[in-house]
Amino acid sequence: MSDDFWSEPEGVRIQWRRGWLRARRLRIDGEPEQKGRRGATHRITRAQIALLDQMTTFRQFPLTGPVALDVCFVSGRSQPPGVHRLAKHLLDVLGALRTRGHTCGRHHALYRDDRQVKLLHVHLSSRHPAADASASPCTHVTARPLRDVVDDLRRFSSVHDDARCDDDSPDCPVHSPPIPEPETHPAFDPCHAESPEQAERRRELNDWLASYNRGCLQQALLARSDARLTLMFTQWPHWISGARPPGRPLADDPRLLAIHEQLDRSRERSRMMLLSEPFTFTLPVLPQTRGDGVNFGRAIGQAVDELTARYPILTSMQTPVKVILLVVPPSQGKDLDNVALAVMPAVRQAVAPGEISSYEVIELARTPGDPPEGLLRLAFGDGLNPQSTWERATDYIEEHMDSDDHW
Numbered sequence: 001m002s003d004d005f006w007s008e009p010e011g012v013r014i015q016w017r018r019g020w021l022r023a024r025r026l027r028i029d030g031e032p033e034q035k036g037r038r039g040a041t042h043r044i045t046r047a048q049i050a051l052l053d054q055m056t057t058f059r060q061f062p063l064t065g066p067v068a069l070d071v072c073f074v075s076g077r078s079q080p081p082g083v084h085r086l087a088k089h090l091l092d093v094l095g096a097l098r099t100r101g102h103t104c105g106r107h108h109a110l111y112r113d114d115r116q117v118k119l120l121h122v123h124l125s126s127r128h129p130a131a132d133a134s135a136s137p138c139t140h141v142t143a144r145p146l147r148d149v150v151d152d153l154r155r156f157s158s159v160h161d162d163a164r165c166d167d168d169s170p171d172c173p174v175h176s177p178p179i180p181e182p183e184t185h186p187a188f189d190p191c192h193a194e195s196p197e198q199a200e201r202r203r204e205l206n207d208w209l210a211s212y213n214r215g216c217l218q219q220a221l222l223a224r225s226d227a228r229l230t231l232m233f234t235q236w237p238h239w240i241s242g243a244r245p246p247g248r249p250l251a252d253d254p255r256l257l258a259i260h261e262q263l264d265r266s267r268e269r270s271r272m273m274l275l276s277e278p279f280t281f282t283l284p285v286l287p288q289t290r291g292d293g294v295n296f297g298r299a300i301g302q303a304v305d306e307l308t309a310r311y312p313i314l315t316s317m318q319t320p321v322k323v324i325l326l327v328v329p330p331s332q333g334k335d336l337d338n339v340a341l342a343v344m345p346a347v348r349q350a351v352a353p354g355e356i357s358s359y360e361v362i363e364l365a366r367t368p369g370d371p372p373e374g375l376l377r378l379a380f381g382d383g384l385n386p387q388s389t390w391e392r393a394t395d396y397i398e399e400h401m402d403s404d405d406h407w
Contacts, residue, residue, distance in 0.1 A: 012155070016401050019148035024063070024110060026054050028093070028139040032073040032124075034081040035089040047093045051109050062108040066146035066242030068119035069094075070388055075126050076137040083124040083359060084337075084344040090139060091117075091337050110143050114335045118146050118242045121388030122340075123358035146242045152394040153237035159397050173392035174231040176224040180216050183209070215318030222321065222382040225279075229324065229379065230392045232274055233362075239271060241329070241363040271367070280326055280377035281307050286339065288330060288373060301346040307378070308350050317354025320383025323347050325361045328375035336361040339376070347378070357383035 005011045028047050033040070055061070073086050080086070094110040111117070127137075160172075169175060186206040193199035233239070238246050246267075250256050273279060284299035308315045327339055339361055348356055360381075366374075387395065 013401060015151070016155070016397070019144075019151060020398070022145055022148055024055065024060055024141070024143040026051055026110070026141040026143075028141070029136070030139075031077065031137040032075055032080070032086045032139050033089050034085040035092065040089070040092075041098060044089075044093050045098050048097055048109050051093070052097075052106065055109075062106065063111045063116065063143060063145060065116065066118045067111050067116045068144045068146050068149040068390060069117050069121070070142040070391055071120075071122045072140040072386065073122070073124045074136070074138050074140070075124065077126065080124060080126055082344065082348065083122050083356060084340045086124065087120075087122040088337050088341060090141075094141070094143075110141070114337065117336055118240060118363045119149065119360070119388070119390060120336045120340075121358065121360040121391065123386045125357075125386070146240070147244070149390050149394060150237045150240060150243040152397050153234050153390060155397055156234040156393045159400050173396045174227045174234070176227045177220045179220050179224075180213070182217070183213050211318055214313075214316070218313060218317055219319040219382060219384065221313065222319070222380055223385070225324075225379055226322070226381040226385065226389065226392070228279060229381070229389050232270070232279075233389060234393050236267060236270055239274070239364050241365040243365065268367075268369075271364075275326065275328075275375060275377050280324075280379045283343065283376040283378050285371070285373040286327070286330055286376055287342075296342055297346065300343055301349070304346045304350045304378075314351065314380065317351040320355045320357040321351050322381035322383045322385070323356055323359040324379040324381050324389065325359070326364055326375075326377040326379065327361060328364045328366055328370050330374040331366075331372050336363060343376075343378070355383065358386065360388050362389065 006015060028050055030047075033043050071087060071090060073080075073083065073090075091114055095112070095114060096108055097106060156173075160174075170177070186202075187209055188202035188205050190199040190202045190206075193202055237243055248260055281303075283303050284296060287296040323340075323344065325339055325343060327336065340359055344356065344359065358381075364375075381389070385392075
């Protein structure tokens with residue numbers, strides 16, 4: 001086949017299908033577990049055997065390169081553990097095998113090392129059996145080679161343009177919902193009540209409506225934050241650690257040198273914009289030694305308190321929240337799940353009584369200008385949407401890839 005074929009619609013479809021087939025889509029039945037409980041080794045072994053059975057059935061092997069990992073916990077508990085604690089236990093399951101039998105000669109379950117995970121998204125869904133008879137506690141795991149996710153992000157603009165999708169449509173991954181108009185006056189006036197009981201009832205209704213309106217405003221702001229991040233990563237997916245850098249066609253041509261330099265400066269400015277307010281918020285640098293953990297936790301709490309003081313709308317959340325962490329790792333590297341363990345408790349306290357239903361960690365590629373200790377940035381997203389920042393785009397592409405209407 002000629003190289004031109006792969007740029008034609010059928011060639012693009014074939015490449016996309018190959019990437020789709022490389023994904024590992026697995027399920028672990030049973031109530032999600034957190035790290036540190038008694039019998040953890042037995043539970044890890046049992047879960048790894050279940051994963052091996054599925055992967056053997058589909059003739060799949062552990063991923064050896066950078067990984068994008070999406071996890072959905074379905075819990076039947078009325079008060080499940082924090083989503084970050086569940087994730088820590090699961091990542092132990094997905095790594096090195098601890099079982100001696102049923103390994104089929106394998107030494108790892110889904111990947112070889114936690115540091116292969118460059119994109120991590122974890123969502124917690126609570127379905128109590130008393131309210132939902134069909135609820136079945138389990139864990140859904142989707143792991144894809146990072147290169148396939150990055151290719152989908154690069155395809156998004158062309159598929160989006162060819163599909164003639166309106167950015168104002170709620171179905172568009174980069175749709176930013178409008179900000180609702182604030183209510184400046186109470187809907188029910190207690191002064192005109194016919195009795196003290198009715199006046200009290202009107203005050204309660206006003207309080208409920210104020211809380212509801214605050215939740216609608218917060219949800220719209222969080223959804224807009226999600227859309228902005230998805231849009232930025234579809235335009236510059238090479239920011240992700242492990243992604244191949246953008247091509248430089250005809251780089252040896254001296255006539256194009258100035259153009260390439262200008263493009264490099266534009267990419268650098270865009271990355272600086274991503275790592276600054278209001279897109280993301282600065283957090284303390286990651287701990288460099290084992291003894292720095294306690295001080296790091298205190299610094300995170302102080303930084304989150306200062307953030308909520310500047311942006312009071314982020315306090316008293318009335319809608320589920322997704323916590324997004326952008327990490328430029330230190331020179332020696334850093335496991336993404338350990339970053340979440342340090343940050344999530346402070347954020348959870350700040351957004352109370354709001355629920356943190358999901359979080360994601362995006363590891364960014366280091367650049368020569370990054371400090372040796374790395375960078376850590378915080379953003380918030382819509383917790384009502386179970387999709388990750390990248391999955392919003394990849395699911396959209398899956399929906400439209402086999403359609404002939406836009407090619």
